[in-house]
Amino acid sequence: MIRSPRVPSFSLVxxxxxxxxxxxxxxxxxxxxIAPDGNDTWTGSLPAPNAQRTDGPLATPLHARDVARAAxxxxxxQAVTISLRGGTYFLEEPLALGPQDSGTAQAQTVWSAFPxxxxxxxxxRPITGWQxxxxxxxxxxxxxxxPALQNAxxxxxxxxxxxxxxxxxWPKRGTLAVVKTPGARDNEExxxxxxxxxxxxxxxxxxxxxxDADAVVTSRWVESRLPVAAIDADKHRLRxxxxxxxxPETGDRYYLENVKEALEQPGEWYLDPRExxxxxxxxxxxxxGDVQVIAPxxxxxxxxxxxxxxGHFVEHIAFHNIAFSHSEWYYDHPARNEKLEAQxxxxxxxxxxxxxxxxxxxxxxxxxxxxxxxxxxxYGLQLARGCQGxxxxxxxxxxxxxxxxxxxxxxxxxxxxxxxxxxxxxxxRITDGGNVFASAxxxxxxxxxxxTLAHNEIAAFWYTGVSVGWTWGYGxxxxxxxxxxxxxxxxxxxxxxxxxPILSDMGGIxxxxxxxxxxxxxxxxxxxxxxxxxxxxxxxxxxxxxxxAENNLxxxxxxxxxxxxxxxxxxxxxxxxxxxxDAQIQRTRIExxxxxxxxxxxxxxxxxxxxxxxxxxxxxxxxxNTYWHAGKGEIKFAHHTWEQWRALGMDEHxxxxxxxxxxxxxxxxRIKLGEEKKLAGFAPFDYTAVGPRPEK
Numbered sequence: 001m002i003r004s005p006r007v008p009s010f011s012l013v014x015x016x017x018x019x020x021x022x023x024x025x026x027x028x029x030x031x032x033x034i035a036p037d038g039n040d041t042w043t044g045s046l047p048a049p050n051a052q053r054t055d056g057p058l059a060t061p062l063h064a065r066d067v068a069r070a071a072x073x074x075x076x077x078q079a080v081t082i083s084l085r086g087g088t089y090f091l092e093e094p095l096a097l098g099p100q101d102s103g104t105a106q107a108q109t110v111w112s113a114f115p116x117x118x119x120x121x122x123x124x125r126p127i128t129g130w131q132x133x134x135x136x137x138x139x140x141x142x143x144x145x146x147p148a149l150q151n152a153x154x155x156x157x158x159x160x161x162x163x164x165x166x167x168x169x170w171p172k173r174g175t176l177a178v179v180k181t182p183g184a185r186d187n188e189e190x191x192x193x194x195x196x197x198x199x200x201x202x203x204x205x206x207x208x209x210x211x212d213a214d215a216v217v218t219s220r221w222v223e224s225r226l227p228v229a230a231i232d233a234d235k236h237r238l239r240x241x242x243x244x245x246x247x248p249e250t251g252d253r254y255y256l257e258n259v260k261e262a263l264e265q266p267g268e269w270y271l272d273p274r275e276x277x278x279x280x281x282x283x284x285x286x287x288x289g290d291v292q293v294i295a296p297x298x299x300x301x302x303x304x305x306x307x308x309x310x311g312h313f314v315e316h317i318a319f320h321n322i323a324f325s326h327s328e329w330y331y332d333h334p335a336r337n338e339k340l341e342a343q344x345x346x347x348x349x350x351x352x353x354x355x356x357x358x359x360x361x362x363x364x365x366x367x368x369x370x371x372x373x374x375x376x377x378x379y380g381l382q383l384a385r386g387c388q389g390x391x392x393x394x395x396x397x398x399x400x401x402x403x404x405x406x407x408x409x410x411x412x413x414x415x416x417x418x419x420x421x422x423x424x425x426x427x428x429r430i431t432d433g434g435n436v437f438a439s440a441x442x443x444x445x446x447x448x449x450x451x452t453l454a455h456n457e458i459a460a461f462w463y464t465g466v467s468v469g470w471t472w473g474y475g476x477x478x479x480x481x482x483x484x485x486x487x488x489x490x491x492x493x494x495x496x497x498x499x500x501p502i503l504s505d506m507g508g509i510x511x512x513x514x515x516x517x518x519x520x521x522x523x524x525x526x527x528x529x530x531x532x533x534x535x536x537x538x539x540x541x542x543x544x545x546x547x548x549a550e551n552n553l554x555x556x557x558x559x560x561x562x563x564x565x566x567x568x569x570x571x572x573x574x575x576x577x578x579x580x581x582d583a584q585i586q587r588t589r590i591e592x593x594x595x596x597x598x599x600x601x602x603x604x605x606x607x608x609x610x611x612x613x614x615x616x617x618x619x620x621x622x623x624x625n626t627y628w629h630a631g632k633g634e635i636k637f638a639h640h641t642w643e644q645w646r647a648l649g650m651d652e653h654x655x656x657x658x659x660x661x662x663x664x665x666x667x668x669x670r671i672k673l674g675e676e677k678k679l680a681g682f683a684p685f686d687y688t689a690v691g692p693r694p695e696k
Contacts, residue, residue, distance in 0.1 A: 028077075028078065028079065029078055029079040029080065029081065029107070030068065030071045030078050030079070030080045030081070031045070031080075031081045031082075031083060032044040032045070032057075032058060032064050032067055032068055032080075032081070032082045032083065033045070033046060033047045033056075033057035033058065033082075033083050033084075033085065033114070034057055034058045034059065034060065034061060034064050034082065034083070034084045034085065034089070034119075035047070035048065035056070035057035035058075035059070035084075035085035035087070036059075036085065036086075036087035036088075036089070037049060037056075037057075038056055038057035038058045038059040038060075038085075039056065039057075039058070039059055040058050040059045040060055040063040042054075042055045042056045042057065042058060043055055044056075044057055044058040044064060044067060047083065047085065047114065048085075057085065060089065061082075061084070061089055061091070061095050061121060062091070062092075062093070062095060064082050065082075065095065065097065065101060068080045068082055068101065068109065069100055069101055072100065072101065072102075072103075072109070073100065076104065076107075077104070077106070077107055078107055079103065079107040079108060079109075079110075080103065080107075080108075080109045080110070081109075081110045081112060082109075082110070082111045082112070083112055083113070083114050084111070084112070084113055084114060084117075084119035084322060085114045085117055085119065086113070086114065086117030086118050086119055087119060087120070088119075088120040088122050089119065089120065089121050089122060090122045090124065090125060090126070091121060091122065091123060091298060091301065093298065094123065094298055094299075094300040094301060094302060094303045094336075095121060095301065095302050095303070096302075096303040096304075096305055097302075097303070097304050097305065097314055097317060098305045098306070098314060099306055099307070099312040099313060099314055099315075099362075101314065101317065102313070102314055102315040102316055102317060103315065103316035103317055103318075104315075104316055105316055105365070107316075108316045108317065108318050109316065109317045109318070110317075110318045110319075110320065111317070111318070111319045111320070111322060112318075112319075112320040112321060112322070113320060113321035113322055118321075118323065119322055119323065120322075120323040120324075120325050121301050121302065121322060121323065121324050121325070122294065122301070122325050122326040123296060123297060123298035123299070123300065123301045123325070123326045123327035123328075123357070124159075124294040124295055124296045124297055124298075124325070124326025124327075125146055125148055125149055125294065125295055125297045126292060126293065126294055127143050127145070127146070127149075127278060127293040127294070127295055128143065128293075129143050129144060130142070130143045130280075130288040130291070130293075131143070133279075135260075135263060135270075135279055136260070136261060136263055136264065138263075138264070138281065140263065140279050140280060140281050141279070141280045141281070141282055141288065142277055142278070142279050142280075143277070143278050143280075143293075144276060144277055144278075145276045145277070145278060145295075148297060149276075149295055149297060150276045152297055152333070153330060153332045153333045154271055154273050155271065155295050155296050155297075155328055155377075156214075156257070156258075156328065156330060156377070156401075156436060157295075157296055157328055157377045157401060157435070157436065158269050158278075158280075158293065158294070158295055159293070159294045159325075159326065159375045160267065160280070160282070160283060160286070160291065160292070160293050161283070161286065161291060161292055162292070162375070163267075163283075164375065164399055164435065165267050165268065165269050165280070166265075166267055166268045166269070167257045167258055167268070167269060167270070167271075168257070168258055168259050168260065168262045168263040168264075168268050168269065168270040169255060169256065169257050169259070169262060169268070170204060170255065170256045170259050170262040171255060172262075172264075172265065174255075174500065175218075175253035175254060175255045175500075175502055176199065176200070176203050176204070176253065176254055176255060177199075177200065177250075177251055177252070177253065177254075178197045178198070178199065178217065178248045178249065178250060178251065178252040178253070178254055179197070179198040179199055179200055179236070179250060180197065180198055180248075180249070180250050181194045181196070181197050181198075181247050181248050181249070182196060182197070182198055182237065184247060184249075189247060190219070190220065190246055190247055190249060191246065191247070192247045193243035193244060193245065193246075193247065194243060194244050194247040194248060195226075195229075195239060195240045195241070195242065195243045195244070196237055196238060196239040196240065197217065197237070197238060197244075197248040197254070198235070198236050198237050198238075199236050199237070199238060199254075200236065201236050204231060204233075204238070204256065205231070205233060205261075206230075206231045206232065206233040207231065207259060207260070207261045207262075208260075208261070209259060209260035209261060210228050210230065210231045210259070211227075211228060211229065211230075212228075212258050212259075212260060212270075212271075212272065212273055213227075213228045213256045213257060213258045213259045214226065214227055214228065214256065214257045214258060215227075215228050215238055215240060215254055215255075215256050216254060216255055216256070216257060216438075217244055217248050217252060217253070217254040218252060218253045218254070218438060218462075218502040218503050218531075219244065219245075219246035219247070219248055219249060219252045220246055220503070220504050220505055220532075221349060221439060221463065221503055221504060221505040221506065221534075222245055222246055222346050222347065222348065222349065222439045222503075223346060223437065223438040223439055223502075223503075224243075224244035224245050224246065224248075224345045224346040225331075225345050225346070225436075226240035226242055226243075226244060226345055227240055227241050227242060228240060228241075228256070229241040240345075242343060242344075242345050243345065244345060244346065245345060245346030245347075245348070246346070251531075251532065252531075253502045253531065258270060258271060260272070260279075263279060263281060264281070265281060266281050266282065266283050266284055267281065267282075267283050268280075268281050269281070278295070280293065294325075294326050294375075295326075296326050296327055296328030296377050297326075297328075298327055298328075299327055299328065299329040299333055299334065299335040299338075299355065299378065300327055300329075300335050300336075300355060300356070300357055300358070300359050300378075301324040301325070301326075301327050301357050301358060301376075302319075302324055302357075302358045302359070303336065303359050303360070304317070304358075304359070304360035304361070304362075304363045304366065305361060305362070306360070306361055306362020306363055306364075306386060307362055308361065308362035308385055308386025308415075308417045308418045309386070309415060309417060309418055311417055312362065313362045313363065313364045313386070314360065314362060314363045314364070314366065315363075315364045315365050315366065316365050316366065317366045317367075318366065318367040318368075318369065319366075319367070319368045319369070319371050320369050320370060320371070321369075321370045321371065322371050322372075323371070323372040323373070323374060324357055324358050324371070324372070324373045324374075324376070325357075325372075325373070325374055325375040325376060326375055326376070327357040327376045327377055327378055328376075328377030328378065328401065329354055329355055329377060329378040329401070329402075330377070330436075331343075331344045331345070335355045335359065337355065337359070337361070338353070338355060341353070346439075347437075347439070349439065350403070350439060350440060350441045350444055350463070350464070350467055351379075351402045351403065351437035351439050351440035351441075352410060352444075354378045354379055354401075354402040354403075354437055354440065355378055355379065355382055356378060356379040356380060356381050356382025356405075356406060357373055357376040357377075357378050357379070357380055357381070358373060358380065358381040358382070359381075359382045359384070360381075360382065360383050360384065360387050360390075361384045361385050361386060361387065362385065362386040362387070362417075363383060363386070363387045363388075363390055364386075364387070364388045364389050364390070365388075365389045365390065366390045366391075367390065367391045367392075367393070368381070368390075368391070368392045368393070368395055369391075369393055369394060369395070370394045370395065371395045371396075372395065372396045372397075372398075373395070373396075373397045373398075373400075374396065374397070374398050374399045375399050376399070376400055376401060377400075377401035377402075377435075377436055378400070378401050378402050378437075379400065379402045379403045379404065379405070379406050379440065379444075380397040380400055380403070380404045380405060380430070381397065381404070381405050381406070382405070382406040383405075383406070383407050383408070383420060383423055384406070384408070384409050384420065385409055385411075385413065385418050385420065386413075386417055386418045386419065386420065387407070387408075387420045387423060388419075388420065388421055388422050388423070389422045389423065390423045390424070391423070391424045391426070392405065392423075392424070392425045392426070392428060393424065393425075393426045393427050393428065394426075394427045394428065394692070394695065395428045395429075396428070396429050397428060397429070397430045397431075398429065398430070398431045398432045399432050399435070400432065400433040400434070400435060400440070401433075401434075401435050401436035401437060401440075402433060402434065402436065402437040402440035403433050403434070403437075403440030403441045403442060403443070403444060403461065404430035404431075404433055404441075404442045404443055404458065404461075405425055405428075405430065405442075405443045405444070406443075406444045406446070407420055407423050407425075407443070407444065407445045407446065407448050407451055408420040408445055408446035408447050408448025408470075408478075408479075409446050409447060409448075410446050410447065410470050411447060412447045412471075412476055412477070412478055413447070413478075419447075419448070419449070419478060420446075420447075420448040420451075421448055421449045421450045421451065421478075422450050422451065423448075423451045423452075424451065424452045424453075424454070425443060425451075425452070425453050425454075425456060426452065426453075426454045426455050426456065427454075427455045427456065427692040427693055428456045428457075428692065429456070429457045429692060430442050430443065430456055430457065430458045430459075431457065431458070431459045431460045432459075432460045432495070433460065433461045433462075434461050434462040434463060438462040438463060438502060438503060439462070439463045439503060440461065440462075440463060441461065441463060441464045441465070441466070441467045441510075442458035442459075442461050442464070442465045442466060442489070442492075443456075443458060443465070443466045443467070444466075444467045445466075445467065445468045445469070445479060445482055446469075446470040446479065447470050447471070447477065447478040447479060448478060448479060448482075449478050449479060449480045449481050449482065450480075450481040450482065450517075451482050451483075452482075452483045452485075453466065453482070453483070453484045453485070453487060454483065454484075454485050454486050454487070455485075455486045455487065455690070455691060455692055455693050456487045456488070456691070456692065457487070457488045457489075457490075457691045457692060458487060458488070458489045458490075459488070459489070459490050459491045459492075460491050460495045460496070461491075461492055461493075461495075462493060462494075462495070462501075462502055462503055463492070463493070463503050463506050464492065464506045464507055464508075464509070464510045464539075465489040465490075465492045465507070465508045465509060465525070465528075466484060466487070466489065466508070466509045466510070467509075467510045467511075467512075468482055468484070468509070468510070468511045468512070468515065468518065469511050469512035469513040469514075469515060469544070470512060470513070471512055471513030471514065471543060472512060472513070472541075472542040472543060473513070473542055473543040474513075474514070474543045474545065474568070475513070475543075476514075477512075477513035477514040477515075477543075479512070479513060479514075479515060479518070480514060480515060480516045480517050480518060481516070481517035481518060482515070482517075482518045482519075483518070483519050483521075484509060484518075484519070484520045484521075484523065485519070485520075485521045485522050485523065486522045486523065486689055486690050486691070487523045487524075487690060487691070488523070488524050488690040488691040489508045489509065489523060489524070489525050489526075490508075490524070490525070490526045490527045490528075491527045491528075492506065492507075492508050492525075492527070492528045492529075492535075493506055493528055493529040493530050493531075493535050493558075494527065494529045497527070499529075500529075500531075501529040501530050501531045501535065501558070502531055503530065503531060504530045504531045504532045504533050504534045504535075505530065505533065505534035506528070506530055506534055506535060506536070506539070507528070507534075507536045507537065507538060507539025507563070508523075508525030508526075508528050508536070508537045508538065508539075508554065508557075509523070509525065509537075509538055509539065510539045510541060511539070511540050511541060511544045511547060512541050512542055512543060512544060513542075513543045513544065513545070514543070514545045514546065515544055515545060515546055515547040516545065516546040516547075517546070518546075518547045518548070519547075519548045519549075519550075520538065520547065520548065520549040520550075520552060521548070521549070521550050521551050521552065522550075522551045522552065522685060522686075522687070522689065522690070523552045523553075523690060524552070524553045524554075524687050524690045525537040525538065525552065525553070525554045525555075525557075525561075526553070526554070526555045526556050526557075526667065527556045528556070528557045528558065529557070529558045530558055530559060533559060534559055534563075535557050535558035535559045535560075536557060536559055536560050536561070536562065536563040536586070537552075537554030537555075537557050537560070537561040537562060537577070538552065538554060538561065538562045538563070538572070538575075539562075539563050539565075540563070540564040540565065540567050540570055540596070541565045541567075542565055542566060542567075543566065543567055543568075544564065544565075544566075544567035544568075544570060545567055545568040545569060545570065546568070546569050546570065547567075547570045547571070548570070548571045548573070549562075549570070549571070549572050549573070549575060550571070550572075550573040550574050550575065551573075551574050551575065551685040551687075552575045552576075553575070553576045553578075553669055553687040554575065554576065554577050554578070555576070555577075555578040555579045555664075555667065555669070556578075556579050557579070557580050557581065558580075558581045558582060559580065559581065559582050559583065559586070559612075560577075560580040560582065560583045560584055560585060560586045560612060561575075561577030561578065561580050561584055561585065561603070562575075562577055562584075562585050562586070562598075563585075563586040563587070563588070563613075564586070564587050564588070564595055564596055565588045565589060566588065566589035566591055566595070567595060567596065568591070568593050568594070568595065569593070569594055569596070569597075570595070570596040570597070571596065571597045571599070572596055572597065572598045572599070572601065573597070573599045573600050573601070574599075574600040574601065574682060574683055574685070575601045575602075576601070576602045576604070576669055576687075577601060577602070577603045577604070578602075578603075578604040578605065578664060578669065579604070579605060579606065579664070580605055580608055581607065581608050582608045582609070582612065583608050583609045583610070583611060583612035584603050584605050584608070584609070584610050584611070585598070585603065585610065585611055585612070586611070586612040586613040587611075587613045587614065587615065587620065588613045588614060589614065590614055590616065590617045590619060591619065592619070593619065594619055594620065594621065595619055595620050596620055596621075597620070597621045597622075598620065598621070598622045598623075598625065599621070599622070599623050599624050599625065599681070600624045600625065600680070600681040600682050600683070601625045601626070601682070602625070602626045602627075602628075602659050602679065602682050603625065603626070603627050603628070604627075604628050604630060604659060604661070604664065605628075605629060605630065605631070606629070606630040606631035607631055607633075609636070610627065610629075610635055610636060610637060611636075611637060611638045615637075615638035615639075615640075618648060618649075618650065620650075621650075622650040622651045622654065623650070623651055623652055623653050623654060623681075624653050624654060624680050624681030624682075625651055625654040625655075625680055625681075626654065626655050626656075626657055626659055626679045626680045626681075626682055627654070627655070627656050627657075628656065628657060628658050628659060630658075630664075635656060637650070637651075642656065653680060653681065654680045655678075655679065655680040657678055657679065657680070659671055659675065659679060659682075660672045660675040660678075669687065670684075671684055
C-alpha cells in the first residue's frame with residue numbers, strides 16, 4: 001500500500017535538501033517525480049530509482065506537495081511540475097492544496113501523469129485476505145475489514161477489478177411498487193415525512209438480516225435511503241428507524257440493498273456491520289490471487305482550499321491525465337466542509353448536499369485536462385464558493401454515486417470574490433451517475449453566472465441532465481449569462497433503453513429563476529423518461545425568465561419536448577420537438593404577463609396530444625411554426641381547432657405540413673433536399689456537431 005502521511009517536522013530537513021538539489025542557479029523550473037516504488041527520503045528529482053537506490057522518485061503525493069510548496073515559497077517565479085508514475089496511490093487523507101501551492105500565469109504548477117502512464121489517486125483501501133466459505137448455501141469469499149475500514153462508517157460501494165460491484169439487492173433488477181403509506185388520506189400530504197410504507201404481499205420477506213439493509217424509496221424527484229428497522233410480512237409493512245423526506249405514495253418505486261439472504265449472483269457483495277466482514281461472490285474466472293477489490297474510505301480525493309472572502313485563491317494549477325477514484329460520501333460520513341447529518345435520509349432536490357470527490361473553493365484559473373473521475377460515491381467535481389475562470393476539458397467523469405459536476409452553490413453571495421462564475425466544462429463525457437443518490441444531476445449550475453457548458457456528452461442519470469439556477473420564483477438570482485451549447489444529453493430518467501424510470505419532474509435541461517442572458521442552443525436532447533409525470537426535454541420551471549432556447553433537437557420524451565411551469569419572457573426558437581409520448585408542449589401556470597414566445601419551431605409527433613397543461617388564457621405568442629402529426633390524427637391546440645387557434649391570434653404565419661425528415665424513427669431529422677422551402681420559417685441547423693470534439 002502506498003501511503004500519504006502528513007510530513008512530520010523532521011522531514012523539513014529532507015524537503016530543504018530536495019529543494020536545494022532541484023533549484024540550482026539557472027533553473028527556471030522544478031520537476032518532481034512520484035512513483036509506487038519511490039521513497040519520501042529521496043529528492044524526487046529522478047523518474048526511477050538510481051542503481052544504488054540512494055535517490056529517485058518520491059512515494060506519496062502529500063510529500064511531493066510539501067516539497068513543491070517549499071520550492072514555491074523560495075522562488076514563486078519557478079514553474080513546478082509534479083509527475084506521477086503509473087499505479088494507484090492510496091491516500092491517508094485527501095490531497096489538499098491551498099493558496100501557497102498556487103502557480104502564476106507565467107509559471108503554473110502542473111500535476112501530470114508521466115508520459116504514457118496512468119496514475120490513480122485513490123480515496124479507498126484494497127481488501128485482501130480472502131477466504132472461501134459458505135453463505136446462503138453458496139460458495140462465497142469472505143474477508144475481515146482492515147482497522148481503517150472497521151473504524152469508518154459502513155461503506156455502500158465496492159469496486160472489483162475496476163468495475164462497480166452490486167451490493168446484495170432485492171429485487172435483482174428493476175424496482176417494486178409502494179402500495180401506500182399507512183394512514184395517509186391522499187396525495188396532498190406528500191410533503192409529510194413518513195417512516196413506513198406497505199408493500200404487495202410476497203414481494204419482500206421478513207429476512208433475519210433485514211436490519212442490515214437499506215430501503216431506497218424514490219418519490220417524485222428525490223430518493224430516500226431508509227435503514228430498515230423491521231419488515232412485517234403479515235401486515236405487509238416495512239418500517240425504518242428514520243423518516244423519508246417525501247411520504248411514499250402509491251406507485252412510488254423502492255428496492256432494498258445489503259440483504260444478506262439476497263447474496264446470490266456473481267459480482268454481488270454483502271457487508272456484515274457487526275462482524276466487520278465482507279462477503280463477495282466473485283465475477284466468473286476471478287481468483288483471490290488475481291483480484292483487486294477496493295472499498296471507499298475517504299469522502300474526497302482532492303481538495304483545493306482557497307479563502308475567497310479574504311482574496312486568498314488557489315490559482316494556476318493544472319491537472320493532466322490523472323484519475324481520481326474510490327471516494328464515498330454518506331450522511332454519516334461528512335467531508336471536511338460538511339456537517340454530520342447521520343439522521344438525514346434525503347435532500348430536497350438534486351442531491352444538493354453531496355460534495356464532490358474533487359472539491360474546490362476559492363479556485364481561479366485552474367485546469368483539469370484529460371483527467372478521469374471514476375468509481376466515486378459522490379459528485380465527481382465541485383467548484384463551489386468563489387470558483388472563477390476554471391476549465392474542465394476533455395475529461396471523463398463516470399461511475400458516480402451522485403452527479404457529475406457542480407458549479408456554484410445554493411447561496412447568493414454579494415461579495416464578487418465569493419461568487420462562482422466564468423467556468424467552462426467542455427468536451428467531457430459525464431455518464432453513469434446516481435448510483436447511490438438517484439436524484440443527482442449530470443451538471444448542476446447554482447447561483448453562478450457566465451459559465452460555459454459546451455460539447456459534452458451527458459448521459460445515464462436517473463434525474464435531470466443539466467440544472468441551471470436555484471431561485472424559485474422571481475426573486476434575486478445569480479444564474480445569468482450561462483451558455484449551454486452543442487451538448488449531447490440523453491438517457492435521462494433511464495440509464496439505457498431497457499430501464500424503467502424511477503423519478504418524476506425532470507428535464508434534459510431544467511432551469512429556475514432569472515436567467516437573463518442564458519442561452520440553450522444547438523444541443524441534442526433525447527430518450528428522456530419519468531415515472532408519474534415530467535419527463536421533458538427542455539423544462540423551464542418556477543420563475544424562469546429571459547432565457548433563449550434555439551436550434552435544439554429534442555425527441556423521444558415521455559411527457560413532452562418543452563414545458564414551462566411558470567416564467568416570463570422566454571424565447572423558444574427554431575427547435576425540433578419530436579415524439580413526445582403523452583404531449584409535445586406544456587404550459588402549467590397562467591400569469592398576467594407573456595410566458596414565452598414559440599417561434600419557427602417544428603413539432604412532429606405520432607401519438608399523444610400536441611398541448612398539455614392550462615391554456616384557458618394564452619399570454620403566449622406562437623408563430624412561424626410547422627406542425628405535423630405523423631400518426632394522421634386530428635390536431636388540436638388544447639381544446640381549439642386550427643381555425644379557432646389562429647382566430648385567437650396564434651400561429652398566423654404557421655403551417656400544418658410534413659417536414660419530410662430523412663428517417664425520424666431512427667433519429668435522423670435532416671430535412672430532405674428542397675423541402676425546407678415548404679416550412680413556415682424553420683432554418684435547418686447541424687445537430688450532428690454535438691458532443692465531445694476530437695482533439696486537433
